[in-house]
């Protein structure tokens with residue numbers, strides 16, 4: 001079931017522009033717009049923003065990415081991972097996003113951190129990238145695959161721009177294996193609407209698509225347990241910052257309340273096992 005409202009790249013870009021310009025998302029999440037890593041599946045003793053950095057580090061260790069020099073960060077947000085990858089590997093990183101607001105903020109942050117020379121951000125659609133074949137030795141896609149309105153074309157395009165010997169590493173929102181109940185379909189539709197998403201697939205679909213493209217050393221893993229506490233943690237952080245939220249303009253406050261509903265849907269999605277957090281890594285032969 002596809003959510004037609006978000007098959008158009010422009011509408012996704014607009015949503016991320018809004019999430020970026022009001023600054024609320026960055027206030028809470030920092031530079032990383034993705035789940036945190038909670039080793040024991042609980043928020044106890046975990047810092048909200050640090051958990052997101054931990055997620056990047058855990059993913060890199062899990063993905064066995066080698067020592068990449070030329071990295072593509074697909075769906076780079078405001079470049080949190082791009083800068084992390086740049087520092088960690090002394091690599092040149094290109095991020096792509098659909099949101100001009102994100103690109104502008106990413107460039108500001110890279111400038112502040114003296115990384116402008118090595119981290120570049122472009123507005124481009126991941127389904128049709130402005131890069132030659134066999135170009136990058138690591139493709140990093142952290143929570144962008146779920147936005148792709150055509151998953152087979154996405155994996156095909158990633159394979160095209162990946163260098164032989166290079167690694168594709170994806171962390172993405174999935175739904176559990178089919179068949180889903182009517183109630184689960186309804187829950188997912190609500191989640192798609194809240195987060196500008198066209199549709200999820202089960203993790204096994206990414207595995208299948210990667211093999212179909214001829215990628216090798218394909219591995220997948222489910223990190224729902226480690227990622228799900230993000231949402232409960234977000235509620236706690238929000239409650240702890242009520243006075244900050246109440247000082248925001250009305251339109252921003254209204255949007256934050258709406259996001260609160262979206263967060264509750266995520267908690268429900270994980271609790272019922274409908275939503276899964278999936279990882280896939282693969283190598284181009």
Ligand code: SAH
Nearest residue numbers: 032033034075076077097098125126144147
């Ligand atoms: N990876 C980032 C941001 C995740 S948010 C981080 O971890 O912080 C999802 C990102 O995917 C946004 O930047 C959005 O613009 C991007 N995106 C969604 N669909 C895309 C597409 N078709 N092509 C390129 N980027 C896309």
